[in-house]
Amino acid sequence: MIVVSNRLPVDHDPSVEGGWRRSPGGLVAALEPVLQRTGGAWVGWPGTADLEIDPFELEGMSLVPVALSAEDVALYYEGFSNDTIWPLYHDVISPPAYHREWWEAYVRVNRRFAEAVASTAAEGAVVWVQDYQLQLVPRMLRELRPDLVIGYFHHIPFPAYGIYAQLPWRKQVLEGLLGADVIGFQRVQDAGNFATAVRRQLGFETKAGAIRVPEPDGAVRTAVAKAYPISIDADLYDELARRPEVQARAAEIRESLGNPKTILFGVDRLDYTKGIGHRLKAYGELLEDHRLDVEDVTLVQVASPSRERVAAYMQLRDEIELTVGRINGDHDTVGHTAIRYLHHSYPREEMVALYLAADVMLVTALRDGMNLVAKEYVASRVDGRGVLVLSEFTGAADEMSQAVKVNPHDIEGLKDAIMTAIEMSPSEQGRRMRALRRRVRDHDVADWSRRFLSDLDAVRATS
Numbered sequence: 001m002i003v004v005s006n007r008l009p010v011d012h013d014p015s016v017e018g019g020w021r022r023s024p025g026g027l028v029a030a031l032e033p034v035l036q037r038t039g040g041a042w043v044g045w046p047g048t049a050d051l052e053i054d055p056f057e058l059e060g061m062s063l064v065p066v067a068l069s070a071e072d073v074a075l076y077y078e079g080f081s082n083d084t085i086w087p088l089y090h091d092v093i094s095p096p097a098y099h100r101e102w103w104e105a106y107v108r109v110n111r112r113f114a115e116a117v118a119s120t121a122a123e124g125a126v127v128w129v130q131d132y133q134l135q136l137v138p139r140m141l142r143e144l145r146p147d148l149v150i151g152y153f154h155h156i157p158f159p160a161y162g163i164y165a166q167l168p169w170r171k172q173v174l175e176g177l178l179g180a181d182v183i184g185f186q187r188v189q190d191a192g193n194f195a196t197a198v199r200r201q202l203g204f205e206t207k208a209g210a211i212r213v214p215e216p217d218g219a220v221r222t223a224v225a226k227a228y229p230i231s232i233d234a235d236l237y238d239e240l241a242r243r244p245e246v247q248a249r250a251a252e253i254r255e256s257l258g259n260p261k262t263i264l265f266g267v268d269r270l271d272y273t274k275g276i277g278h279r280l281k282a283y284g285e286l287l288e289d290h291r292l293d294v295e296d297v298t299l300v301q302v303a304s305p306s307r308e309r310v311a312a313y314m315q316l317r318d319e320i321e322l323t324v325g326r327i328n329g330d331h332d333t334v335g336h337t338a339i340r341y342l343h344h345s346y347p348r349e350e351m352v353a354l355y356l357a358a359d360v361m362l363v364t365a366l367r368d369g370m371n372l373v374a375k376e377y378v379a380s381r382v383d384g385r386g387v388l389v390l391s392e393f394t395g396a397a398d399e400m401s402q403a404v405k406v407n408p409h410d411i412e413g414l415k416d417a418i419m420t421a422i423e424m425s426p427s428e429q430g431r432r433m434r435a436l437r438r439r440v441r442d443h444d445v446a447d448w449s450r451r452f453l454s455d456l457d458a459v460r461a462t463s
């Protein structure tokens with residue numbers, strides 16, 4: 001088996017022994033055991049421009065670096081991937097830009113990835129391509145190595161046809177994805193949007209997730225497009241949350257905030273899709289309306305740095321920090337702050353301590369493929385308490401029916417949802433949290449990878 005993603009599961013760090021450190025994240029946790037068991041390889045960019053490295057072994061995995069130049073990073077990654085595809089697929093919350101030189105770089109880099117896989121894969125190997133940066137790889141790989149079984153998983157939303165149709169290279173992207181035998185999405189709605197685009201743009205027959213794909217030799221192949229909601233390593237978060245030192249750190253966090261009655265918590269990449277501005281607006285109005293008192297409630301907002309060289313993200317950071325400053329200036333007292341704003345990334349243990357310290361988790365994304373933060377919060381609540389306020393526009397909303405659902409564009413509705421969460425009785429919190437924890441535990445990241453790979457194995461068995 002070979003996994004292909006934009007980034008390798010390790011980061012190049014000359015300061016650590018061996019020069020590499022493992023990347024955090026659920027994808028690595030889900031797929032590393034599979035690769036170790038099968039003796040497979042992971043193909044990806046090592047994360048540093050103009051870094052030429054031969055394939056190497058690390059902790060039981062074969063890693064195959066794909067070199068990208070500084071120009072590749074600027075055009076393929078920061079340009080087409082993150083300033084064209086990302087905003088387009090997130091319902092044009094920010095205007096996408098369409099530049100031919102970005103597209104040409106995207107094609108060029110996708111071909112480089114496909115060639116790296118083709119030269120690495122054994123005869124009849126299973127290849128699993130990950131995410132929107134590599135949408136052309138499946139078709140390119142099928143042309144290079146028709147013996148391979150190819151899967152693709154799309155980690156972000158796939159937009160409705162009226163939005164997708166804006167893309168000048170819409171047919172090429174669909175043809176690229178249809179090179180895969182199994183195409184996975186986060187939500188049933190995303191798989192349906194993809195099938196609609198295939199019918200409208202390519203005229204292929206689609207039925208119940210099966211797409212009939214004509215091949216150049218005249219044969220017709222069936223590709224499967226369906227939902228496989230991704231999840232987390234729930235046992236890991238449960239175990240961390242039970243550690244005495246993590247629980248002590250959670251108590252310390254509450255103490256450092258002045259032991260307010262209620263801690264609201266938001267943690268997001270600093271991204272315009274995450275609805276951070278809507279969340280701050282609703283919270284600020286609750287303080288202005290005197291429905292909340294800064295002596296009783298504090299909002300902790302972690303905003304992890306993201307794509308800091310992209311103009312839209314620089315502007316967003318300025319807007320968020322200006323809003324935080326205004327709300328704090330209007331409502332802070334000597335002993336209490338309205339918003340504790342943290343523009344940092346934190347290790348997993350610290351995040352679990354923050355989840356334990358928080359009474360209410362606010363996930364107000366305007367559009368999200370899944371949002372694993374919501375699941376991490378639930379998995380960490382070993383006390384059976386806490387309330388999840390969850391945007392209905394996240395993939396997690398399809399699964400987590402016991403959350404307090406909200407339309408983040410409806411500021412009055414968001415304010416009411418926050419108050420509902422704050423005022424919820426302990427017994428109601430316990431009832432909801434037990435159901436949420438059961439869902440996350442039963443459908444963890446290992447279950448996700450098993451279901452997807454099982455469908456790929458079925459393809460291999462019939463080919």
